[in-house]
Amino acid sequence: MTAIVIQVAMDEEAQPFLDAAREVSDPIAVGRAVHRGIVLGDATVVLVRSGIGMVNAADAAAGAIHRYGPDDIVLISAGSAGGLARGVRVGEVVVGASAVNVEADARAFGYALGQVPGMPEVYGTDPALRRALADTRVGDIAVREGDMGAGEKFVTTGIADRLRADFPGLVSVDMETTAVAQVAHNHGARFAACRAISDLCAPDGDEFATHIDDAAERSARVVIDALARLTA
Template identity: 30%
Template structure:
Protein backbone atom coordinates (compact mmCIF):
# COMPACT_ATOMS: atom_id res chain seq x y z
CA UNK A 1 0.00 0.00 0.00
CA UNK A 2 1.25 3.46 -0.93
CA UNK A 3 0.69 6.36 1.44
CA UNK A 4 -0.07 9.89 0.27
CA UNK A 5 -0.27 12.83 2.67
CA UNK A 6 -1.56 16.30 1.80
CA UNK A 7 -2.70 19.13 4.02
CA UNK A 8 -5.90 20.60 2.61
CA UNK A 9 -8.96 19.74 0.53
CA UNK A 10 -7.65 21.27 -2.69
CA UNK A 11 -4.62 18.99 -2.48
CA UNK A 12 -6.58 15.74 -2.06
CA UNK A 13 -9.71 16.33 -4.14
CA UNK A 14 -8.33 14.95 -7.42
CA UNK A 15 -7.38 11.64 -5.79
CA UNK A 16 -10.82 11.17 -4.22
CA UNK A 17 -12.70 12.08 -7.40
CA UNK A 18 -10.63 9.81 -9.64
CA UNK A 19 -10.41 6.60 -7.61
CA UNK A 20 -12.74 4.20 -5.88
CA UNK A 21 -13.09 5.20 -2.23
CA UNK A 22 -13.18 1.92 -0.31
CA UNK A 23 -13.34 3.42 3.17
CA UNK A 24 -13.14 6.77 4.95
CA UNK A 25 -11.83 6.84 8.52
CA UNK A 26 -11.66 9.91 10.74
CA UNK A 27 -9.09 9.83 13.53
CA UNK A 28 -9.52 13.04 15.52
CA UNK A 29 -8.44 15.79 13.10
CA UNK A 30 -6.94 13.40 10.51
CA UNK A 31 -9.05 11.88 7.73
CA UNK A 32 -7.80 8.70 6.03
CA UNK A 33 -9.19 7.50 2.69
CA UNK A 34 -8.57 3.96 1.48
CA UNK A 35 -8.51 4.37 -2.30
CA UNK A 36 -8.23 1.86 -5.11
CA UNK A 37 -7.23 2.52 -8.71
CA UNK A 38 -6.48 -0.24 -11.22
CA UNK A 39 -5.77 -2.74 -8.45
CA UNK A 40 -3.47 -0.32 -6.65
CA UNK A 41 -4.30 0.38 -3.02
CA UNK A 42 -3.57 3.85 -1.71
CA UNK A 43 -4.04 5.28 1.75
CA UNK A 44 -4.60 9.02 1.43
CA UNK A 45 -4.51 11.32 4.46
CA UNK A 46 -5.62 14.91 4.89
CA UNK A 47 -3.36 16.15 7.65
CA UNK A 48 -4.18 19.80 8.06
CA UNK A 49 -1.51 22.45 7.63
CA UNK A 50 1.72 22.79 9.57
CA UNK A 51 4.53 20.69 10.95
CA UNK A 52 2.73 19.26 13.98
CA UNK A 53 -0.30 18.13 11.97
CA UNK A 54 1.98 16.67 9.30
CA UNK A 55 4.19 14.70 11.69
CA UNK A 56 1.22 13.41 13.68
CA UNK A 57 -0.48 12.24 10.48
CA UNK A 58 2.64 10.50 9.21
CA UNK A 59 3.06 8.69 12.53
CA UNK A 60 -0.57 7.57 12.56
CA UNK A 61 -0.35 6.40 8.95
CA UNK A 62 2.72 4.30 9.66
CA UNK A 63 1.23 2.80 12.83
CA UNK A 64 -2.15 2.04 11.24
CA UNK A 65 -1.25 1.03 7.67
CA UNK A 66 2.51 0.39 7.46
CA UNK A 67 2.78 1.80 3.91
CA UNK A 68 5.64 0.68 1.68
CA UNK A 69 6.40 4.33 0.95
CA UNK A 70 4.94 7.77 1.67
CA UNK A 71 4.50 10.57 -0.86
CA UNK A 72 3.85 14.07 0.38
CA UNK A 73 2.15 16.29 -2.16
CA UNK A 74 0.45 19.64 -2.50
CA UNK A 75 1.32 23.22 -3.31
CA UNK A 76 4.39 25.25 -2.46
CA UNK A 77 5.81 28.69 -2.89
CA UNK A 78 8.58 28.69 -5.47
CA UNK A 79 11.96 30.35 -5.73
CA UNK A 80 13.67 31.00 -9.05
CA UNK A 81 14.33 29.20 -11.32
CA UNK A 82 11.02 27.49 -10.39
CA UNK A 83 7.94 28.90 -12.08
CA UNK A 84 4.21 28.64 -11.42
CA UNK A 85 2.98 25.23 -12.55
CA UNK A 86 6.38 23.54 -12.26
CA UNK A 87 6.68 20.41 -10.16
CA UNK A 88 9.49 20.39 -7.61
CA UNK A 89 10.80 16.98 -6.58
CA UNK A 90 12.37 17.43 -3.19
CA UNK A 91 15.52 15.37 -3.03
CA UNK A 92 16.39 17.12 0.25
CA UNK A 93 14.08 18.48 2.94
CA UNK A 94 15.12 21.01 5.57
CA UNK A 95 13.60 23.22 8.24
CA UNK A 96 14.11 26.93 7.80
CA UNK A 97 12.59 27.94 11.14
CA UNK A 98 14.49 25.67 13.58
CA UNK A 99 17.25 27.21 15.70
CA UNK A 100 18.52 25.33 18.76
CA UNK A 101 21.47 27.61 19.46
CA UNK A 102 21.69 29.35 22.81
CA UNK A 103 24.22 31.29 24.87
CA UNK A 104 25.62 27.92 25.99
CA UNK A 105 26.00 26.13 22.66
CA UNK A 106 25.83 26.78 18.94
CA UNK A 107 24.01 24.50 16.50
CA UNK A 108 23.47 24.68 12.76
CA UNK A 109 20.39 26.67 11.83
CA UNK A 110 17.66 24.25 10.74
CA UNK A 111 19.06 21.25 12.63
CA UNK A 112 17.16 19.41 15.34
CA UNK A 113 19.67 18.20 17.88
CA UNK A 114 20.66 14.58 17.26
CA UNK A 115 19.11 14.49 13.78
CA UNK A 116 20.35 15.37 10.28
CA UNK A 117 20.25 18.91 8.96
CA UNK A 118 18.91 17.56 5.66
CA UNK A 119 16.47 14.68 5.26
CA UNK A 120 16.92 12.90 1.95
CA UNK A 121 14.10 11.57 -0.17
CA UNK A 122 14.42 8.04 -1.48
CA UNK A 123 16.88 8.41 -4.37
CA UNK A 124 15.17 5.75 -6.49
CA UNK A 125 11.81 7.51 -6.20
CA UNK A 126 13.41 10.86 -7.06
CA UNK A 127 14.98 9.40 -10.21
CA UNK A 128 11.85 7.55 -11.30
CA UNK A 129 9.52 10.53 -10.90
CA UNK A 130 12.02 12.84 -12.62
CA UNK A 131 12.19 10.43 -15.58
CA UNK A 132 8.39 9.99 -15.58
CA UNK A 133 7.81 13.74 -15.79
CA UNK A 134 10.51 14.26 -18.40
CA UNK A 135 9.06 11.56 -20.65
CA UNK A 136 5.77 13.46 -20.55
CA UNK A 137 7.52 16.79 -21.10
CA UNK A 138 6.20 18.10 -17.78
CA UNK A 139 8.35 20.94 -16.39
CA UNK A 140 9.99 19.71 -13.20
CA UNK A 141 13.00 20.49 -11.05
CA UNK A 142 14.91 18.47 -8.47
CA UNK A 143 16.15 20.32 -5.42
CA UNK A 144 15.68 21.28 -1.80
CA UNK A 145 12.31 21.99 -0.19
CA UNK A 146 12.40 24.12 2.96
CA UNK A 147 9.68 23.71 5.59
CA UNK A 148 8.43 25.97 8.36
CA UNK A 149 5.34 27.31 10.07
CA UNK A 150 5.19 30.62 8.21
CA UNK A 151 3.38 31.53 5.02
CA UNK A 152 6.49 32.73 3.23
CA UNK A 153 6.10 35.83 1.08
CA UNK A 154 9.71 36.98 1.17
CA UNK A 155 13.02 35.18 0.76
CA UNK A 156 14.28 36.97 3.88
CA UNK A 157 12.67 34.15 5.88
CA UNK A 158 15.20 31.81 4.27
CA UNK A 159 18.39 33.82 4.81
CA UNK A 160 19.69 31.72 7.72
CA UNK A 161 18.96 28.30 6.21
CA UNK A 162 20.34 29.44 2.83
CA UNK A 163 23.75 29.73 4.52
CA UNK A 164 23.56 26.03 5.43
CA UNK A 165 22.00 24.41 2.34
CA UNK A 166 21.88 25.10 -1.38
CA UNK A 167 19.39 24.86 -4.23
CA UNK A 168 16.23 25.72 -2.29
CA UNK A 169 13.48 25.66 -4.93
CA UNK A 170 10.30 25.60 -2.84
CA UNK A 171 8.92 26.30 0.62
CA UNK A 172 6.02 24.62 2.38
CA UNK A 173 4.68 23.79 5.84
CA UNK A 174 4.84 19.99 5.96
CA UNK A 175 7.51 18.21 3.89
CA UNK A 176 10.45 18.14 6.30
CA UNK A 177 8.24 17.15 9.22
CA UNK A 178 6.95 14.10 7.35
CA UNK A 179 10.48 13.35 6.13
CA UNK A 180 11.71 13.36 9.73
CA UNK A 181 9.05 10.84 10.79
CA UNK A 182 9.85 8.61 7.81
CA UNK A 183 13.57 8.85 8.59
CA UNK A 184 12.94 7.72 12.17
CA UNK A 185 10.73 4.82 10.99
CA UNK A 186 12.91 3.87 8.01
CA UNK A 187 10.07 4.39 5.51
CA UNK A 188 10.95 5.48 1.93
CA UNK A 189 9.71 9.04 1.42
CA UNK A 190 9.30 11.56 -1.37
CA UNK A 191 7.89 15.08 -1.48
CA UNK A 192 6.57 16.45 -4.78
CA UNK A 193 5.15 19.95 -4.81
CA UNK A 194 3.39 22.01 -7.46
CA UNK A 195 4.41 25.66 -7.49
CA UNK A 196 1.38 27.87 -6.95
CA UNK A 197 3.13 31.21 -6.41
CA UNK A 198 6.59 32.72 -6.70
CA UNK A 199 8.31 34.36 -3.75
CA UNK A 200 9.69 37.72 -4.85
CA UNK A 201 9.90 41.24 -3.50
CA UNK A 202 6.70 41.89 -5.46
CA UNK A 203 4.76 38.95 -4.02
CA UNK A 204 1.12 38.84 -5.08
CA UNK A 205 -1.36 37.24 -2.67
CA UNK A 206 -3.88 36.63 -5.43
CA UNK A 207 -1.43 34.40 -7.33
CA UNK A 208 -1.72 31.67 -4.69
CA UNK A 209 -5.54 31.64 -4.71
CA UNK A 210 -5.71 31.80 -8.49
CA UNK A 211 -3.44 28.83 -9.15
CA UNK A 212 -4.06 26.39 -6.30
CA UNK A 213 -6.86 24.35 -7.89
CA UNK A 214 -5.25 23.91 -11.30
CA UNK A 215 -1.75 23.01 -10.13
CA UNK A 216 -3.05 20.58 -7.50
CA UNK A 217 -5.27 18.84 -10.03
CA UNK A 218 -2.45 18.41 -12.53
CA UNK A 219 -0.01 17.12 -9.92
CA UNK A 220 -2.60 14.71 -8.53
CA UNK A 221 -3.25 13.39 -12.03
CA UNK A 222 0.42 12.73 -12.68
CA UNK A 223 1.07 11.05 -9.31
CA UNK A 224 -1.93 8.78 -9.80
CA UNK A 225 -0.78 7.85 -13.30
CA UNK A 226 2.69 7.05 -11.97
CA UNK A 227 1.30 4.83 -9.20
CA UNK A 228 -0.84 2.94 -11.70
CA UNK A 229 2.16 2.42 -13.97
CA UNK A 230 4.35 0.64 -11.42
Protein backbone atom coordinates in the same frame (compact mmCIF):
# COMPACT_ATOMS: atom_id res chain seq x y z
CA MET B 1 2.99 -5.90 0.93
CA THR B 2 4.01 -2.25 0.77
CA ALA B 3 1.53 0.27 2.13
CA ILE B 4 1.57 3.47 0.06
CA VAL B 5 0.36 6.62 1.80
CA ILE B 6 -0.15 9.86 -0.12
CA GLN B 7 -0.34 12.72 2.36
CA VAL B 8 -1.76 16.14 1.53
CA ALA B 9 -2.67 19.06 3.75
CA MET B 10 -5.91 20.41 2.28
CA ASP B 11 -9.11 19.22 0.68
CA GLU B 12 -8.11 21.05 -2.52
CA GLU B 13 -4.96 18.91 -2.68
CA ALA B 14 -6.89 15.70 -2.02
CA GLN B 15 -9.60 16.29 -4.64
CA PRO B 16 -7.56 15.44 -7.78
CA PHE B 17 -6.68 12.04 -6.31
CA LEU B 18 -10.33 11.40 -5.46
CA ASP B 19 -11.41 12.45 -8.94
CA ALA B 20 -8.88 10.07 -10.53
CA ALA B 21 -9.72 7.10 -8.29
CA ARG B 22 -11.93 4.28 -9.55
CA GLU B 23 -12.75 3.27 -5.98
CA VAL B 24 -12.90 5.39 -2.82
CA SER B 25 -13.60 4.10 0.68
CA ASP B 26 -15.59 5.95 3.31
CA PRO B 27 -13.46 8.49 5.20
CA ILE B 28 -12.00 7.52 8.57
CA ALA B 29 -10.89 10.14 11.10
CA VAL B 30 -7.57 9.46 12.82
CA GLY B 31 -7.17 12.40 15.14
CA ARG B 32 -7.73 15.43 12.92
CA ALA B 33 -6.50 13.61 9.83
CA VAL B 34 -8.89 12.00 7.34
CA HIS B 35 -7.93 8.67 5.75
CA ARG B 36 -9.45 7.16 2.61
CA GLY B 37 -8.49 4.01 0.77
CA ILE B 38 -8.45 4.72 -2.96
CA VAL B 39 -7.67 2.72 -6.09
CA LEU B 40 -5.63 4.53 -8.73
CA GLY B 41 -5.31 2.30 -11.78
CA ASP B 42 -4.00 -0.97 -10.36
CA ALA B 43 -2.57 0.64 -7.22
CA THR B 44 -4.44 0.62 -3.92
CA VAL B 45 -3.19 3.45 -1.72
CA VAL B 46 -4.22 5.45 1.33
CA LEU B 47 -4.95 9.15 0.85
CA VAL B 48 -4.44 11.11 4.07
CA ARG B 49 -5.56 14.72 4.46
CA SER B 50 -3.59 16.00 7.44
CA GLY B 51 -4.56 19.61 7.87
CA ILE B 52 -2.13 22.49 7.42
CA GLY B 53 1.12 22.87 9.32
CA MET B 54 4.06 20.92 10.66
CA VAL B 55 2.39 19.47 13.75
CA ASN B 56 -0.72 18.34 11.86
CA ALA B 57 1.51 16.80 9.19
CA ALA B 58 3.69 14.96 11.71
CA ASP B 59 0.66 13.73 13.64
CA ALA B 60 -0.97 12.42 10.46
CA ALA B 61 2.21 10.73 9.24
CA ALA B 62 2.77 9.02 12.60
CA GLY B 63 -0.86 7.91 12.65
CA ALA B 64 -0.51 6.44 9.17
CA ILE B 65 2.66 4.56 10.08
CA HIS B 66 1.08 3.04 13.16
CA ARG B 67 -2.11 2.17 11.27
CA TYR B 68 -0.62 0.76 8.06
CA GLY B 69 3.05 0.04 8.88
CA PRO B 70 5.58 0.11 10.17
CA ASP B 71 7.36 -2.78 8.45
CA ASP B 72 7.01 -1.64 4.83
CA ILE B 73 5.42 1.74 4.22
CA VAL B 74 5.91 4.57 1.76
CA LEU B 75 5.00 8.16 2.64
CA ILE B 76 4.60 10.63 -0.23
CA SER B 77 4.13 14.32 0.58
CA ALA B 78 2.05 15.82 -2.25
CA GLY B 79 0.21 19.04 -3.00
CA SER B 80 1.32 22.64 -3.45
CA ALA B 81 4.36 24.71 -2.54
CA GLY B 82 5.75 28.20 -2.89
CA GLY B 83 8.50 28.67 -5.45
CA LEU B 84 11.65 29.96 -3.77
CA ALA B 85 14.47 29.52 -6.28
CA ARG B 86 15.12 32.15 -8.91
CA GLY B 87 13.67 30.95 -12.18
CA VAL B 88 11.13 28.50 -10.77
CA ARG B 89 7.71 28.93 -12.37
CA VAL B 90 4.11 28.60 -11.22
CA GLY B 91 2.82 25.23 -12.40
CA GLU B 92 6.21 23.53 -12.30
CA VAL B 93 6.39 20.31 -10.26
CA VAL B 94 9.27 19.84 -7.82
CA VAL B 95 10.36 16.35 -6.81
CA GLY B 96 12.18 16.50 -3.51
CA ALA B 97 15.86 15.59 -3.39
CA SER B 98 15.99 16.53 0.30
CA ALA B 99 13.96 18.40 2.90
CA VAL B 100 15.04 20.79 5.65
CA ASN B 101 13.23 22.45 8.54
CA VAL B 102 13.55 26.16 7.80
CA GLU B 103 12.38 27.08 11.32
CA ALA B 104 15.10 25.14 13.19
CA ASP B 105 17.99 27.19 14.56
CA ALA B 106 20.18 25.58 17.22
CA ARG B 107 23.45 27.08 15.98
CA ALA B 108 24.21 28.22 19.51
CA PHE B 109 24.87 24.54 20.31
CA GLY B 110 26.89 23.79 17.19
CA TYR B 111 24.12 22.51 14.94
CA ALA B 112 23.64 23.58 11.33
CA LEU B 113 20.92 26.06 10.48
CA GLY B 114 17.81 24.00 9.76
CA GLN B 115 18.95 21.06 11.88
CA VAL B 116 16.81 19.90 14.80
CA PRO B 117 19.14 18.77 17.61
CA GLY B 118 19.75 15.04 17.34
CA MET B 119 18.36 14.89 13.81
CA PRO B 120 20.12 14.99 10.40
CA GLU B 121 20.93 18.34 8.84
CA VAL B 122 18.56 17.44 5.98
CA TYR B 123 16.29 14.49 5.25
CA GLY B 124 16.94 12.56 2.08
CA THR B 125 14.29 10.97 -0.11
CA ASP B 126 14.07 7.39 -1.31
CA PRO B 127 16.14 7.11 -4.53
CA ALA B 128 13.78 4.75 -6.37
CA LEU B 129 10.70 6.80 -5.54
CA ARG B 130 12.46 10.05 -6.40
CA ARG B 131 13.60 8.65 -9.75
CA ALA B 132 10.10 7.41 -10.63
CA LEU B 133 8.60 10.81 -9.86
CA ALA B 134 11.32 12.78 -11.63
CA ASP B 135 11.07 10.61 -14.77
CA THR B 136 7.36 11.32 -15.17
CA ARG B 137 6.27 12.87 -18.44
CA VAL B 138 2.64 13.97 -18.25
CA GLY B 139 1.37 16.39 -20.87
CA ASP B 140 3.05 19.78 -20.62
CA ILE B 141 3.97 19.48 -16.92
CA ALA B 142 7.56 20.53 -16.25
CA VAL B 143 9.21 18.41 -13.54
CA ARG B 144 12.47 19.17 -11.76
CA GLU B 145 14.30 17.69 -8.81
CA GLY B 146 15.28 20.05 -6.02
CA ASP B 147 15.73 20.64 -2.32
CA MET B 148 12.62 21.53 -0.33
CA GLY B 149 12.06 23.43 2.88
CA ALA B 150 9.11 23.56 5.24
CA GLY B 151 8.14 25.51 8.33
CA GLU B 152 5.19 26.99 10.15
CA LYS B 153 4.93 30.24 8.15
CA PHE B 154 3.14 30.88 4.88
CA VAL B 155 6.05 32.37 2.96
CA THR B 156 5.52 35.82 1.51
CA THR B 157 8.08 38.24 0.05
CA GLY B 158 9.98 39.27 3.19
CA ILE B 159 10.22 35.75 4.56
CA ALA B 160 11.27 34.46 1.13
CA ASP B 161 14.17 36.95 0.97
CA ARG B 162 15.46 35.67 4.32
CA LEU B 163 15.08 32.03 3.32
CA ARG B 164 16.96 32.60 0.06
CA ALA B 165 19.84 34.06 2.06
CA ASP B 166 19.79 31.35 4.74
CA PHE B 167 19.07 28.37 2.45
CA PRO B 168 20.31 29.33 -1.02
CA GLY B 169 19.79 25.84 -2.46
CA LEU B 170 16.08 25.53 -1.78
CA VAL B 171 13.73 25.33 -4.75
CA SER B 172 10.43 25.31 -2.87
CA VAL B 173 8.90 25.80 0.54
CA ASP B 174 5.68 24.60 2.15
CA MET B 175 4.26 23.94 5.61
CA GLU B 176 4.33 20.14 5.88
CA THR B 177 6.94 18.24 3.87
CA THR B 178 9.85 18.26 6.33
CA ALA B 179 7.58 17.16 9.17
CA VAL B 180 6.56 14.12 7.14
CA ALA B 181 10.22 13.52 6.27
CA GLN B 182 11.28 13.60 9.93
CA VAL B 183 8.57 11.16 10.97
CA ALA B 184 9.56 8.84 8.12
CA HIS B 185 13.20 9.07 9.25
CA ASN B 186 12.29 8.29 12.85
CA HIS B 187 10.34 5.18 11.84
CA GLY B 188 12.53 3.95 9.00
CA ALA B 189 9.81 4.53 6.40
CA ARG B 190 10.50 5.28 2.75
CA PHE B 191 9.76 8.91 1.91
CA ALA B 192 9.27 11.02 -1.20
CA ALA B 193 7.87 14.45 -1.96
CA CYS B 194 6.16 15.86 -5.04
CA ARG B 195 4.85 19.43 -4.85
CA ALA B 196 3.62 21.74 -7.60
CA ILE B 197 4.37 25.45 -7.44
CA SER B 198 1.22 27.42 -6.70
CA ASP B 199 2.83 30.81 -6.06
CA LEU B 200 6.15 32.63 -6.05
CA CYS B 201 6.04 33.81 -2.44
CA ALA B 202 4.14 36.97 -3.34
CA PRO B 203 3.32 39.70 -0.76
CA ASP B 204 -0.08 38.13 -0.01
CA GLY B 205 -2.02 34.93 -0.58
CA ASP B 206 -3.83 35.97 -3.77
CA GLU B 207 -1.49 34.13 -6.14
CA PHE B 208 -1.76 30.97 -4.04
CA ALA B 209 -5.58 31.19 -4.02
CA THR B 210 -5.62 31.62 -7.80
CA HIS B 211 -3.40 28.63 -8.59
CA ILE B 212 -3.93 26.11 -5.77
CA ASP B 213 -6.39 23.94 -7.73
CA ASP B 214 -4.12 23.74 -10.78
CA ALA B 215 -1.05 23.06 -8.63
CA ALA B 216 -2.86 20.29 -6.77
CA GLU B 217 -3.92 18.75 -10.10
CA ARG B 218 -0.37 18.80 -11.46
CA SER B 219 1.17 17.26 -8.35
CA ALA B 220 -1.46 14.52 -8.35
CA ARG B 221 -0.95 13.71 -12.04
CA VAL B 222 2.79 13.22 -11.52
CA VAL B 223 2.28 11.04 -8.43
CA ILE B 224 -0.37 8.91 -10.17
CA ASP B 225 1.82 8.39 -13.23
CA ALA B 226 4.81 7.38 -11.09
CA LEU B 227 2.69 4.95 -9.05
CA ALA B 228 1.40 3.32 -12.23
CA ARG B 229 4.97 2.52 -13.27
CA LEU B 230 6.12 1.49 -9.80
CA THR B 231 3.22 -0.92 -9.27
CA ALA B 232 3.07 -2.33 -12.82
